[in-house]
Amino acid sequence: MNLEETLKHYFGYDSLRPGQQELIEGILQKKDVLGIMPTGAGKSLCYQLPALMLKGITIVISPLISLMSDQVKALNQAGVHAAYINSSLTENQIQMALSYAAQGRYKIIYVAPERLNTMRFLDFACDAQISMVTVDEAHCISQWGQDFRPSYLEIAEFLAKLPTRPVVSAFTATATERVKADIVRSLHLQNPVTVVTGFDRPNLFFRVVTRKGGKETDNSVLNYVKHHEEESGIIYCATKKNVDKVYELLQQYGISAGRYHAGLSAEERKKNQDDFTYDRIRVMVATNAFGMGIDKSNVRYVLHYNMPQSLEYYYQEAGRAGRDGEEAECVLYFSKQDIMINKWLLQNKTTAAGADTDDIAMRANDQRKLNQMIQYCETEQCLRQFILSYFGDDTPCECDKCSNCVVVEEEAEENLVLTGKEKKKALQLADLTPEGQELFELLRLKRAELAAEKRVPPYIICSDKTLKDMCGKCPTDEQQMTAVYGMGAQKVKSYGEKFAEIIVSFLKDHGGETTVGETALVEMETEAPKRKKKLPFYITPEKLDEIELTDSCMLSELTGQINELCEEKDRKKLTAAFVNDLLIQNGYLKEEEENGDKVKRVTEKGSDVGIREERRQLKRGGTYYALTHTRESQQMILKLLKEHFISMSMES
Numbered sequence: 001m002n003l004e005e006t007l008k009h010y011f012g013y014d015s016l017r018p019g020q021q022e023l024i025e026g027i028l029q030k031k032d033v034l035g036i037m038p039t040g041a042g043k044s045l046c047y048q049l050p051a052l053m054l055k056g057i058t059i060v061i062s063p064l065i066s067l068m069s070d071q072v073k074a075l076n077q078a079g080v081h082a083a084y085i086n087s088s089l090t091e092n093q094i095q096m097a098l099s100y101a102a103q104g105r106y107k108i109i110y111v112a113p114e115r116l117n118t119m120r121f122l123d124f125a126c127d128a129q130i131s132m133v134t135v136d137e138a139h140c141i142s143q144w145g146q147d148f149r150p151s152y153l154e155i156a157e158f159l160a161k162l163p164t165r166p167v168v169s170a171f172t173a174t175a176t177e178r179v180k181a182d183i184v185r186s187l188h189l190q191n192p193v194t195v196v197t198g199f200d201r202p203n204l205f206f207r208v209v210t211r212k213g214g215k216e217t218d219n220s221v222l223n224y225v226k227h228h229e230e231e232s233g234i235i236y237c238a239t240k241k242n243v244d245k246v247y248e249l250l251q252q253y254g255i256s257a258g259r260y261h262a263g264l265s266a267e268e269r270k271k272n273q274d275d276f277t278y279d280r281i282r283v284m285v286a287t288n289a290f291g292m293g294i295d296k297s298n299v300r301y302v303l304h305y306n307m308p309q310s311l312e313y314y315y316q317e318a319g320r321a322g323r324d325g326e327e328a329e330c331v332l333y334f335s336k337q338d339i340m341i342n343k344w345l346l347q348n349k350t351t352a353a354g355a356d357t358d359d360i361a362m363r364a365n366d367q368r369k370l371n372q373m374i375q376y377c378e379t380e381q382c383l384r385q386f387i388l389s390y391f392g393d394d395t396p397c398e399c400d401k402c403s404n405c406v407v408v409e410e411e412a413e414e415n416l417v418l419t420g421k422e423k424k425k426a427l428q429l430a431d432l433t434p435e436g437q438e439l440f441e442l443l444r445l446k447r448a449e450l451a452a453e454k455r456v457p458p459y460i461i462c463s464d465k466t467l468k469d470m471c472g473k474c475p476t477d478e479q480q481m482t483a484v485y486g487m488g489a490q491k492v493k494s495y496g497e498k499f500a501e502i503i504v505s506f507l508k509d510h511g512g513e514t515t516v517g518e519t520a521l522v523e524m525e526t527e528a529p530k531r532k533k534k535l536p537f538y539i540t541p542e543k544l545d546e547i548e549l550t551d552s553c554m555l556s557e558l559t560g561q562i563n564e565l566c567e568e569k570d571r572k573k574l575t576a577a578f579v580n581d582l583l584i585q586n587g588y589l590k591e592e593e594e595n596g597d598k599v600k601r602v603t604e605k606g607s608d609v610g611i612r613e614e615r616r617q618l619k620r621g622g623t624y625y626a627l628t629h630t631r632e633s634q635q636m637i638l639k640l641l642k643e644h645f646i647s648m649s650m651e652s
Contacts, residue, residue: 003028006052010078012488017042019197024050026193027132027167033193034138034183035171038201039319043171044071047134051108052080054167056131057101060110063137063149066273068110073456075108079490084110085121098124113151116158125158130166133159135187138170142182143362156188168192173319174199174312177392199315199391203322205329206383207403208376213335218249220333221303225255225283231300232276235285236317238306238341246305247285260286277457279448288313297324297459303331307338307377309345310369311390314376324465334377342370380404380563380573406531407570436471439506443467446502450495461495462486476504537574538649539566541642549631552612555579558634562641582640583611589627599625609636 003024007013016024019035020042026033027050037043051058062068068084075082083097083106101109102124115121133155135141141152159165170183170192184192211217221235237243240261247259258272258281276284277296284290288308302321308314314332322328346366376386383402388395399405432440444458444467451458466486475481481496482489543565547558555576563573580600583589588606591598602613610630629637 001053003049003053007049009489010052010080011045011049012078012482012484012486012491016045019195020046022193023169023195027169028053030167031193032167032189032191033169033195034180034189035169036175036180036194036196036199037171037173038197038199039173039316039323041173041197043136043173046171047132047136047169048075048080048108051132051134054131056129056166057106058108058132058134059125059130060108060134060136061113061116061152061155062110063113063140063152065112067136068112070457070460072110074460077454077456077460077491077494078488079493080108081106082108082110085115086110086112087114094120102128113149113154117154117161122158122161126161126163130162130164132167132169135168135170135183137172138183138187139172139175139179141186142175142179153186156186159188174316174391176312176390196393198395199388199393200384200395201319201322202401203325203327204318205327205401205403206318206387207329207331207408208383209331209333209403210377211333211335213337217305217333217335218246221246221305222249222253224301224303224331225250226253228301229255229282232279232282232296232298233284233301233303234290234299234317234320235283235303235305236290236308237285237287238308238338238345240287242305243285243287250283250285255283256281257283257285260284260290262287262289277459278451279458288317296320296457298326298464299323299328300326301329301331303333305333306341307332307334307373309342309366310373311376311387312369314373315387315391324463326465332377338377339370339374342373346370379575379577381575381577400531400533404534404572406533408531432468432471435510439471439503440467442502442506443470443499446498450498462491470499470503474503474507476500476507532570535568535571536648537563537566537572537578538568538645539574541645541649544638544642544645547634547638549634552628552630553634554626554628555637558629558637579637579641582644583637586640588633588636600627601625602627606633609633 001009007016019037023033023035023046027047033046035043035046037046047058047060060068060071062071062084065084065086065088068086069088072082072084083101085094085097089097097106097109098120100106111121116125135152135155140149141155142148159168168187168189170187170189172179172183175183183189209220211220225233225235235246237246240263243259243261247257250257258275260269260272264272272281272284273290275281299321302318304314304317308317318330321330346363372390376383379386382399382405384399384405385395444464447458447461447467451461454461463486466484469485473480473484475484475496477500478492478496481487481492481500487496539562544562546565547561550557559574559576559579566574580589583606584591584600587603588609588611589600590603592601593599602611607613610632612628612630614626614628616626
């Protein structure tokens with residue numbers, strides 16, 4: 001089978017997503033590849049598909065047992081023979097799996113990095129035909145990333161011991177330029193085909209909600225969950241104490257929730273994760289221990305009860321939402337208490353074993369990351385663009401998916417009591433007719449039944465998106481079922497007839513024809529209602545004359561005064577970033593790169609008008625440039641802004 005045939009046969013897809021084609025073709029041409037793609041962009045397919053077309057075995061190095069288990073279950077359901085090697089297996093089971101692999105019964109073997117250099121696995125790898133070694137979650141190899149695993153440093157040693165070097169592919173969702181360079185260097189990638197599809201997740205809506213903490217945040221979180229009671233969501237907390245508190249709060253108000261943190265036993269953590277994965281509970285309250293490897297596709301919201309320590313952590317955790325490509329929301333509840341909590345956590349952090357960077361440098365790096373996270377919570381610029389810029393993606397903002405760019409209609413909050421309210425229909429059913437919703441529920445019940453028989457999570461049988469497509473196309477036999485999104489040949493063979501029986505029975509009961517395309521179970525496609533976009537900041541130029549100048553101030557203080565004078569609430573805030581861009585355009589500032597970071601420096605022209613620059617020391621090591629403005633430079637800025645706003649009024 002060629003590439004397109006293999007894709008359709010095993011995975012049920014008609015086409016590849018952006019970035020996938022280049023990476024797959026690179027592998028098939030025996031080139032090393034590095035794929036940096038956002039969560040939900042289809043990284044797994046980039047190595048699973050060519051693995052089926054290459055001669056020999058593909059070894060996938062993965063950091064978590066749960067991640068391996070889910071991947072292998074999904075592959076086996078798709079008709080691909082795969083296995084995993086990790087500490088959850090007995091020695092006899094490991095021996096049997098390696099024996100079967102050596103006989104050619106498995107195309108893909110998942111393995112924990114700790115297993116690579118064991119005698120048994122090395123003997124197998126050196127005798128077998130290894131076509132490719134894939135490093136999943138490749139950011140774990142860098143001590144500058146958020147999930148550094150010392151065991152990942154052993155991968156290069158393993159590759160060097162193989163008699164023939166295979167293709168090496170590496171994939172991650174979150175990597176700064178520094179982490180990206182670490183991956184290439186540590187794995188000795190040879191002129192890799194590198195694809196960065198961008199870090200944007202266009203289906204995610206980002207919000208920062210400022211609260212005082214304590215009861216005020218509790219109330220907001222409780223109300224949010226009650227308003228989205230039929231949707232699946234995750235609530236992240238910074239500490240085990242907060243996890244337990246929020247979990248008990250939800251239980252108190254009758255919300256079926258689970259919790260996950262390192263203070264629970266392994267058995268309880270596994271049970272709670274399974275309950276969430278299998279839709280027995282809707283909400284999981286967790287620390288960041290519940291992160292990488294969580295592959296539940298229908299998470300409709302991720303709430304952060306506390307601010308995380310870095311944007312890497314935040315984006316990875318927020319990325320648990322909307323993996324099915326449907327709309328989802330990421331809400332960060334921010335209070336000044338969060339800053340103190342995270343500073344304490346950093347002070348008590350132990351440097352990971354295996355790190356070769358001195359403690360002072362690591363602490364300075366951690367402080368820099370925390371400062372960026374605080375800036376995200378306090379910024380008035382586009383939240384999406386702030387995140388993307390952090391990861392080196394300078395795509396211009398055309399955002400209608402963040403609370404700084406559009407007017408957000410706040411859901412009414414009651415004071416911790418929301419009894420007697422009607423349950424909200426799940427968001428993913430919004431475009432189905434009442435009959436379509438009825439069929440969806442019948443198909444969902446059948447999926448749950450099949451999942452119980454196979455002892456796998458429901459989403460491994462098929463996704464909600466697949467069930468919705470069935471409601472739209474109403475296939476009544478296996479042949480028609482092949483046209484449904486996500487139904488590959490093996491899934492059609494295993495489950496097609498059973499789903500078709502439900503559809504045929506439903507159509508007969510509702511007096512419909514058993515012909516595809518003659519049903520009316522899906523509403524006519526209409527554009528989703530768009531949130532009202534915030535207008536660019538504007539103020540009557542004469543209003544700027546009311547600004548009270550001081551002998552010296554920070555730019556944020558000046559923009560704060562200006563924002564207070566603007567009475568139009570549907571406009572964006574004037575940001576320090578915007579003013580700095582004006583100063584750069586007019587030659588008062590320049591941008592330089594220092595240690596991988598962009599810093600703003602004062603030019604001679606800027607110095608002449610009173611912009612002052614000083615290098616300040618961070619409490620825990622490291623330095624940064626602080627810019628202050630005299631009366632003279634404040635007057636110059638107000639003049640530039642007046643010219644800008646006069647130009648705006650003339651254009652409009």
